[in-house]
Amino acid sequence: MQPTQHEKAAEFRALHEGEPFVIPNPWDAGSAVVFAALGFKALASTSSGFAFTLGRPDGAVTLDEVADHARTLDAATPLPVSMDLENGYGPAPEDAARAITRAAQAGAVGGSIEDNDPQTGIYELDHAVERVAAAVEAARSLDFPFTLTARAENHIRGNPDLDDTIARLQAYERAGADVLFAPGLRSGDEIRTVCDAVSKPVNVLAFPGMSMSEIVEAGGQRVSVGGALAFVALGAAVAAAEQIRDTGDFSALGARVNLKDLLGG
Numbered sequence: 001m002q003p004t005q006h007e008k009a010a011e012f013r014a015l016h017e018g019e020p021f022v023i024p025n026p027w028d029a030g031s032a033v034v035f036a037a038l039g040f041k042a043l044a045s046t047s048s049g050f051a052f053t054l055g056r057p058d059g060a061v062t063l064d065e066v067a068d069h070a071r072t073l074d075a076a077t078p079l080p081v082s083m084d085l086e087n088g089y090g091p092a093p094e095d096a097a098r099a100i101t102r103a104a105q106a107g108a109v110g111g112s113i114e115d116n117d118p119q120t121g122i123y124e125l126d127h128a129v130e131r132v133a134a135a136v137e138a139a140r141s142l143d144f145p146f147t148l149t150a151r152a153e154n155h156i157r158g159n160p161d162l163d164d165t166i167a168r169l170q171a172y173e174r175a176g177a178d179v180l181f182a183p184g185l186r187s188g189d190e191i192r193t194v195c196d197a198v199s200k201p202v203n204v205l206a207f208p209g210m211s212m213s214e215i216v217e218a219g220g221q222r223v224s225v226g227g228a229l230a231f232v233a234l235g236a237a238v239a240a241a242e243q244i245r246d247t248g249d250f251s252a253l254g255a256r257v258n259l260k261d262l263l264g265g
Contacts, residue, residue: 003078009109009144012042012080016147016179016201020216022223023203025084027230028053029076030263036077037262044082044110045073049230058227059118063089063099067106074107082110082147091117091127093134100138100148110147112181115168116157129171136176149203150177155184162190166197173200179222181205188218195219 003011015021023042026032027049035043048058050069061069066083073081083103088096096113103111113135115128123131132150139146150172154165169180181203185191195202201221206212206228215223240252 002075005104005107005109006144008078008080009146012082012109012147013145013178015041015080016221020212020221020223022206022212022225023082024229025049025225025227026073026076027227029072031229031233032073032076032079032081033264034262036079037264040079042080042082043073043077044112044224045069045084046227046230047084047086048227050084052227052230052234059086063102066099067102070103070106070108080109081107082112082149083108085111085113087114087117088131088135091120091123093130096131097134097138100135100146101142104139104142104144104146108146109144110149110179112149112151112179114151114153116153122153122157122159125168125171128168129175132172132175132177139178140176147178148176149179149181150175151181151183153183155182155186160184162193166194169194169198173198179203183226188214191215191218191220 021041023044024035024040025044025046026035027046032043051058051061054061070081070083085099085103088099100111113132115123117123135148139148152165152168154161165182169182173180177200179201180198182194183205185194185204186207191204195218202219203222203224204215204220206223206225212223243249243252
């Protein structure tokens with residue numbers, strides 16, 4: 001039996017108050033079911049992974065499509081779902097607020113809003129704060145505790161200015177964000193500097209070479225992987241297909257996954 005949205009929301013909020021945890025990023029219903037079967041406690045969507053399933057690059061999906069995707073992920077498992085809502089699918093504060101409302105209506109109990117526009121780049125701080133404040137207001141208007149994550153995009157948008165990133169996260173915290181996220185931090189020292197500068201839980205985007213223990217020791221509370229797992233899966237498929245195309249060798253097709261156990265069939 002599926003928990004109610006209120007129950008999922010309370011469970012998700014409690015995760016941020018307990019031991020640090022990994023939140024994997026499914027790209028479709030099947031991957032969501034697999035991650036749930038592997039024992040993870042919550043799920044977060046990946047904008048790049050989802051866009052790939054539609055044959056598009058990251059940033060090329062609509063709010064309507066993302067709302068449908070949220071509905072799919074939410075229905076796939078009993079786990080809480082948080083949605084990557086990119087910049088809210090528009091530059092105005094009202095756009096950020098609308099994205100939160102639509103995600104919640106689709107079953108999500110959390111969502112992130114970033115401070116980067118696909119066309120114009122990083123928003124000026126005052127405007128970025130207005131957008132977070134509008135998203136917070138939309139989240140607080142719901143009848144359950146929606147967990148809002150505010151993202152400072154500097155480090156993955158060509159501006160690895162740690163001081164500016166921290167100033168932004170501090171401003172988003174003052175605006176009411178529940179979780180803070182600066183994707184692209186590459187070392188324990190950077191993570192620690194950010195975590196020491198804010199009081200809200202910090203999400204860390206994992207990269208190869210990092211370890212969970214290093215992230216936790218530096219103060220990270222929630223660890224996500226973005227689209228990486230989607231592209232690990234894609235990489236394996238591409239490698240197998242290239243082997244078949246180039247050498248006629250089908251040995252890669254011998255790889256097996258126990259779908260019966262993972263899918264509960």
